[in-house]
Amino acid sequence: MIEEAYILAGGKSSRMGEDKGLKLLHGKPMIQYVIEALIPCFPHIKISTNDLEYSVFGYEVVSDIIPEKGPMGGIYTALKNSSCDDVFIISCDMPYISETFVNSLLQQKNGSATVAVCNGRIQPLFGIYGKSLISLLEAKIEQNQLGMSTFLQEINATLVALNNEDGFLNINTPDDFKYIENELKK
Numbered sequence: 001m002i003e004e005a006y007i008l009a010g011g012k013s014s015r016m017g018e019d020k021g022l023k024l025l026h027g028k029p030m031i032q033y034v035i036e037a038l039i040p041c042f043p044h045i046k047i048s049t050n051d052l053e054y055s056v057f058g059y060e061v062v063s064d065i066i067p068e069k070g071p072m073g074g075i076y077t078a079l080k081n082s083s084c085d086d087v088f089i090i091s092c093d094m095p096y097i098s099e100t101f102v103n104s105l106l107q108q109k110n111g112s113a114t115v116a117v118c119n120g121r122i123q124p125l126f127g128i129y130g131k132s133l134i135s136l137l138e139a140k141i142e143q144n145q146l147g148m149s150t151f152l153q154e155i156n157a158t159l160v161a162l163n164n165e166d167g168f169l170n171i172n173t174p175d176d177f178k179y180i181e182n183e184l185k186k
Helices: 030-038 052-057 070-081 099-106 131-142 148-154 174-185
Strands: 004-008 044-048 060-062 086-091 113-118 121-130 158-161
Touching: 004 030, 004 070, 030 044, 030 052, 030 086, 030 099, 044 070, 052 060, 060 070, 070 086, 070 121, 070 131, 070 148, 086 099, 099 121, 121 131, 121 148, 131 148
Parallel strands: 004 044, 004 086, 044 060, 113 158
Antiparallel strands: 086 121, 113 121
16 A cells, blocks of 8 residues: 655646646645545645645655755655655645545556557656665666656656546646646636
């Protein structure tokens, strides 16, 4: 059983112009949707970010060990911080993720990394990662080879088809956000 989930909320949100995870979507921060999906699945939830504003959610906030290294740096930090063999990693901007969706991936865990694939596209920020990857991640970070999809292919990660496009909507710009806001009204 995987006991810890880490929500990555350390991105710069440069295209959005403001912090995505804290952006209000129908009156609540976008990260709150993710937290609500994770609560039934994990006894421990942590937020990986350098922004102490996230402490208002009542979960431990873990700062990047090696800052400015994107998702790979967040995953590395989560694995180094965890006392568990495996951790669940998710992005803060996935408001359509549900408990069912999370459990579907958990049931298919296999090997040192198990990640979702949606319509052929690897989703590295919806996955399970093992501590056995720490030294490989550290080497990639030192070489500034930060591409998660390439890394996952190199280590032959288990890829699980979860073809629910809504769950993996990419929310990077104000236009993306408006689209999501309108979809959730339906």
